[in-house]
Amino acid sequence: MRWLTGALLLAGAGSGVTARANVVSACSGVSLPKSVLTQTIGDVITPVLAPVESTLSILTFGSVDLGINAALSNAASGAPINLNVLDINGNAVDLLSDPSCETTSDSFSLLTPRGISFGGNRITGLGTPGLEASAGELDAIAIGNLASTATGAYEAVAIGAGASATHMRSVALGAGSVANGLSLNLPAYLVGGTASAEVNIGGRRLTGLAAGANPTDGVNVAQLQAVNDALGTLAGNAVQYDGSARSMVTLQGATGTGITNLSAGAVNATSTDAVNGSQLQATNDLVAQNSAAIVQLGYDLAILNDLAVKYQDGTKSSILLGGAGGTAITNLAAGTTSSDAVNLSQLSSSGSGSGSGGGGAAQDALPYDPAIQAYNAARGGVDQKIGGVAAGELSAASAEAVNGAQLYATNVQLAYNVTAIADLQEARAGYLQVNNSSGHAKPVASGADTLAAGAGAVASGSGSLALGTQAQAIAPGSVALGYASVADRANTVSVGSAGAERQITHVADGMAPTDAVNLRQLQGGMGQAVDAANAYTDVRFNLFDSGLRNLRRDAEGGIAASMAMAGIPQFSEAGGGTLGLGVSTWQGEHAVAMGISKVSDNGRFIMRASATYNSRNQGGANAGMGIAF
Incomplete structure (x- = not known):
């Protein structure tokens, strides 16, 4: 295994440096054609060394020629320059005899420790x-x-x-x-x-952060403040529970708060739903109809009580007809049994006395009594019953007598009507019923244009509504719904009282700006705000991560360029000069450097200049000189 260091870039002037392909290999070395030397070395080295020669000439009080032009001319006109790579033992790498090649560098150390x-x-x-x-x-x-x-x-x-x-x-x-x-x-x-x-x-603290624009961007304080302001506005406008028990919601309108678009609540014995205006209007219509019916029924009962034929007392043993001059029973059918009433025709035929027997009226006849201006069934001063009376016609034009069965049916109906009227008056019957088991007072609608329904209900504010046992609508335009509910602020709807709050359930999604919102809408709005903030943060973080990666690669390219420039060899003998190349690789980034150095003939002056270019498309050059003494 060989350990090699080096990289190669073709030096140029500033940002105009251009990397050449197939020029350098970290293992096989460098091969530069004369065209590359002419373009690269001439453009980079000559502008750097010309001022150096002038400076040296001034310092030495003579003319200093570093021989750069001659060296460049010889290099450009000759064969391509080929440089082999040396391994750590100083041996030239020969890929023909040993094709294996591996470059590595464990670390770098600077002579003078300084901050990174x-x-x-x-x-x-x-x-x-x-x-x-x-x-x-x-x-x-x-x-x-x-x-x-x-x-x-x-x-x-x-x-x-x-x-x-x-x-x-x-x-x-x-x-x-x-x-x-x-x-x-x-x-x-x-x-x-x-x-x-x-x-x-x-x-x-992360400062100078621009406002995020994409879902994964980071957000700054200004954006979060906007979200916070929006949440504050939402919290200020949202309907919230009065406490953690969630037993009451108080609407905050200064002059009351209307609840619109409220769906019809269930109306049954176990329902806890809110009712809307149309349902309440239906109830009001029924109450109005019942009130009118009760008034008419009371009127009819008063007439019936005045005109009906009634028993004298509870023994039901006699009936007293109330005509001032007596009362005629007309259209009376002929009696057929001994207990039936007889009509005038029967009486006339049986008691006229025109027969041979003579002698006046029969003892069982029903004679007319002028004293009372009626037919009298009494015998010996003792009142007698009239039995067998057929059912008389019951109509406005009828003059017929009625029998006990008809009167009994009338009494039964009258008793039922009396009970029904009492039930209606106490709201125990009909479509509006009240179970006043606690014995509360009747409802009182004392305010103008008010309605009170329920035992003990009071509607004292003008235009108010109290619906429910002991419900109180005190303020103008207020509505108190439910047992013991108190509406003490104008134009408000109350479904409870202090310490006895209620929930409003099954509230549909609000549509208009003044509609009530339900918990689903409130949670959805907050979720959207949080999602937008998270999306913005993600986008900003991705941009930051991308910039950090580019910074890392730029730094690695700079390290590779420094390594390449450091690898250029330098000739140190008097009168000698060196034109060298250096290549390097570091963390996946590569660089090439070219440099020239010259020692004066007397060995006192040393000059060096080099240029580099890396795989991040970044290039640069340096130059230095020294005087030996």
């Missing part, structure tokens, strides 16, 4: 001796005193004194930063997806 610095196409410091950085894998990077990446932490980066990256592809930036991946699976880090690596900057 990359810039100006130079590395001017590698840190403190004895505090070496350690990269645990080939594709990892560790820069800084005691900076380290762990074994198995592939593609990890640790930059800064004591920085540590122990998780694959993680980045530790800044002194003491630790990227160990321990927090990657925490729930707070997973809102935007599963992360495979982390960037740790050691508790430092």
Whole structure:
């Protein structure tokens, strides 16, 4: 195995340096045709050395000719320049006899320890001796005193004194930063997806961060503040529970808050749903209809009570007809049994006395009594029953007598009506029912244009509605819904009271700006805001990671260029000169350097100039001179 160091770039002027293909190999060496020498060396070396010759001529009080033009002319007009690579033992590498070739370099050390610095196409410091950085894998990077990446932490980066990256592809930036991946699976880090690596900057503030634009960009404080302001606005406008018990929601409108687009709630004995205006209007319509029916029923009962034929008392042994001058029973059918009433026709035929028997009316006849202006069934001053009375016609034009069965049916219906009216008055029947088991007072609608429904309900505010046992709508335009609910603010809807709050369930999604929102809408809006923030952070982080990778490759290209320039040999004898090439490779980046050096004939002056170019399309040149004394 051979250990080789070196790289090759064709030097040019500034950014105009152009890499040549098939010119250099880290194993076979360098082969430069004369055209390359003419273009490259002439363009780079001559502008550098011409001022040097002038300076030396001034210092020596003579004319100094370094022989650069002659050397370039000889090199350009001659055969191509071929340079072999030397291994660490100083032997030329011969690929024909030994085709194996492997280049490596374990480390570099500078003579003067200085802080680590990359810039100006130079590395001017590698840190403190004895505090070496350690990269645990080939594709990892560790820069800084005691900076380290762990074994198995592939593609990890640790930059800064004591920085540590122990998780694959993680980045530790800044002194003491630790990227160990321990927090990657925490729930707070997973809102935007599963992360495979982390960037740790050691508790430092990241400043100068532009606003993220893509879903995976990082976000700055201004963007987070905008999200925070939006969440604050949302929190200010959202309907929230009054406490952690979630038993009451108080709407915050200064003059009350309307709830619109409310779907119809279930109306049954176990329902806890809110009802909407149309449902309440239907109830109001039924209440209005029942009120009108009750008024009409009361009127009819009053007429019936005044005109109906009734028993004298509870024994039901007699009936007193109430006409001031007596009451005629008309359209009375002929009686057929001994207990039936007889009509005038029967009475006339049986009691006229026109037969041969003569002698006046029969004893069982129903005579007319002028004193009472009616037919009298009494015998010997004792009232008698009239039996066998057929059912008379019941109509507005009927003048017929009614029998006991008809009167009984009327009494049964009357008793039912009395009970029904009482039930309606107490709201125990109909489509609006009240079970006043606690004995509360009747509802009171004392305010103008109000409605109170329920035992003990009070609607005192103008235009208010109290619906439910002991519900109180005190403020104008307020609505109190449910048992003991209190609406004491104008134009509000209350579904409970202080300490006895209720939830409003099955609220549909709000559509208009003044609609109520449900919990699903509130959570969805917050989720969208968090998703947008996470997406922006991811995009910004990816851009930062890409820039860091480019910086790493630029640094590796700079190292390779420095290695190539350092590998150019130099002739040290008086009057001698050297035109040399150097090649190098470092962490996948390559560089080539070309240099020329010259020692004056008296050996007192030494001049050296070189140029380099690397695989990152970066080039540069340097020159130096010395006087021996």
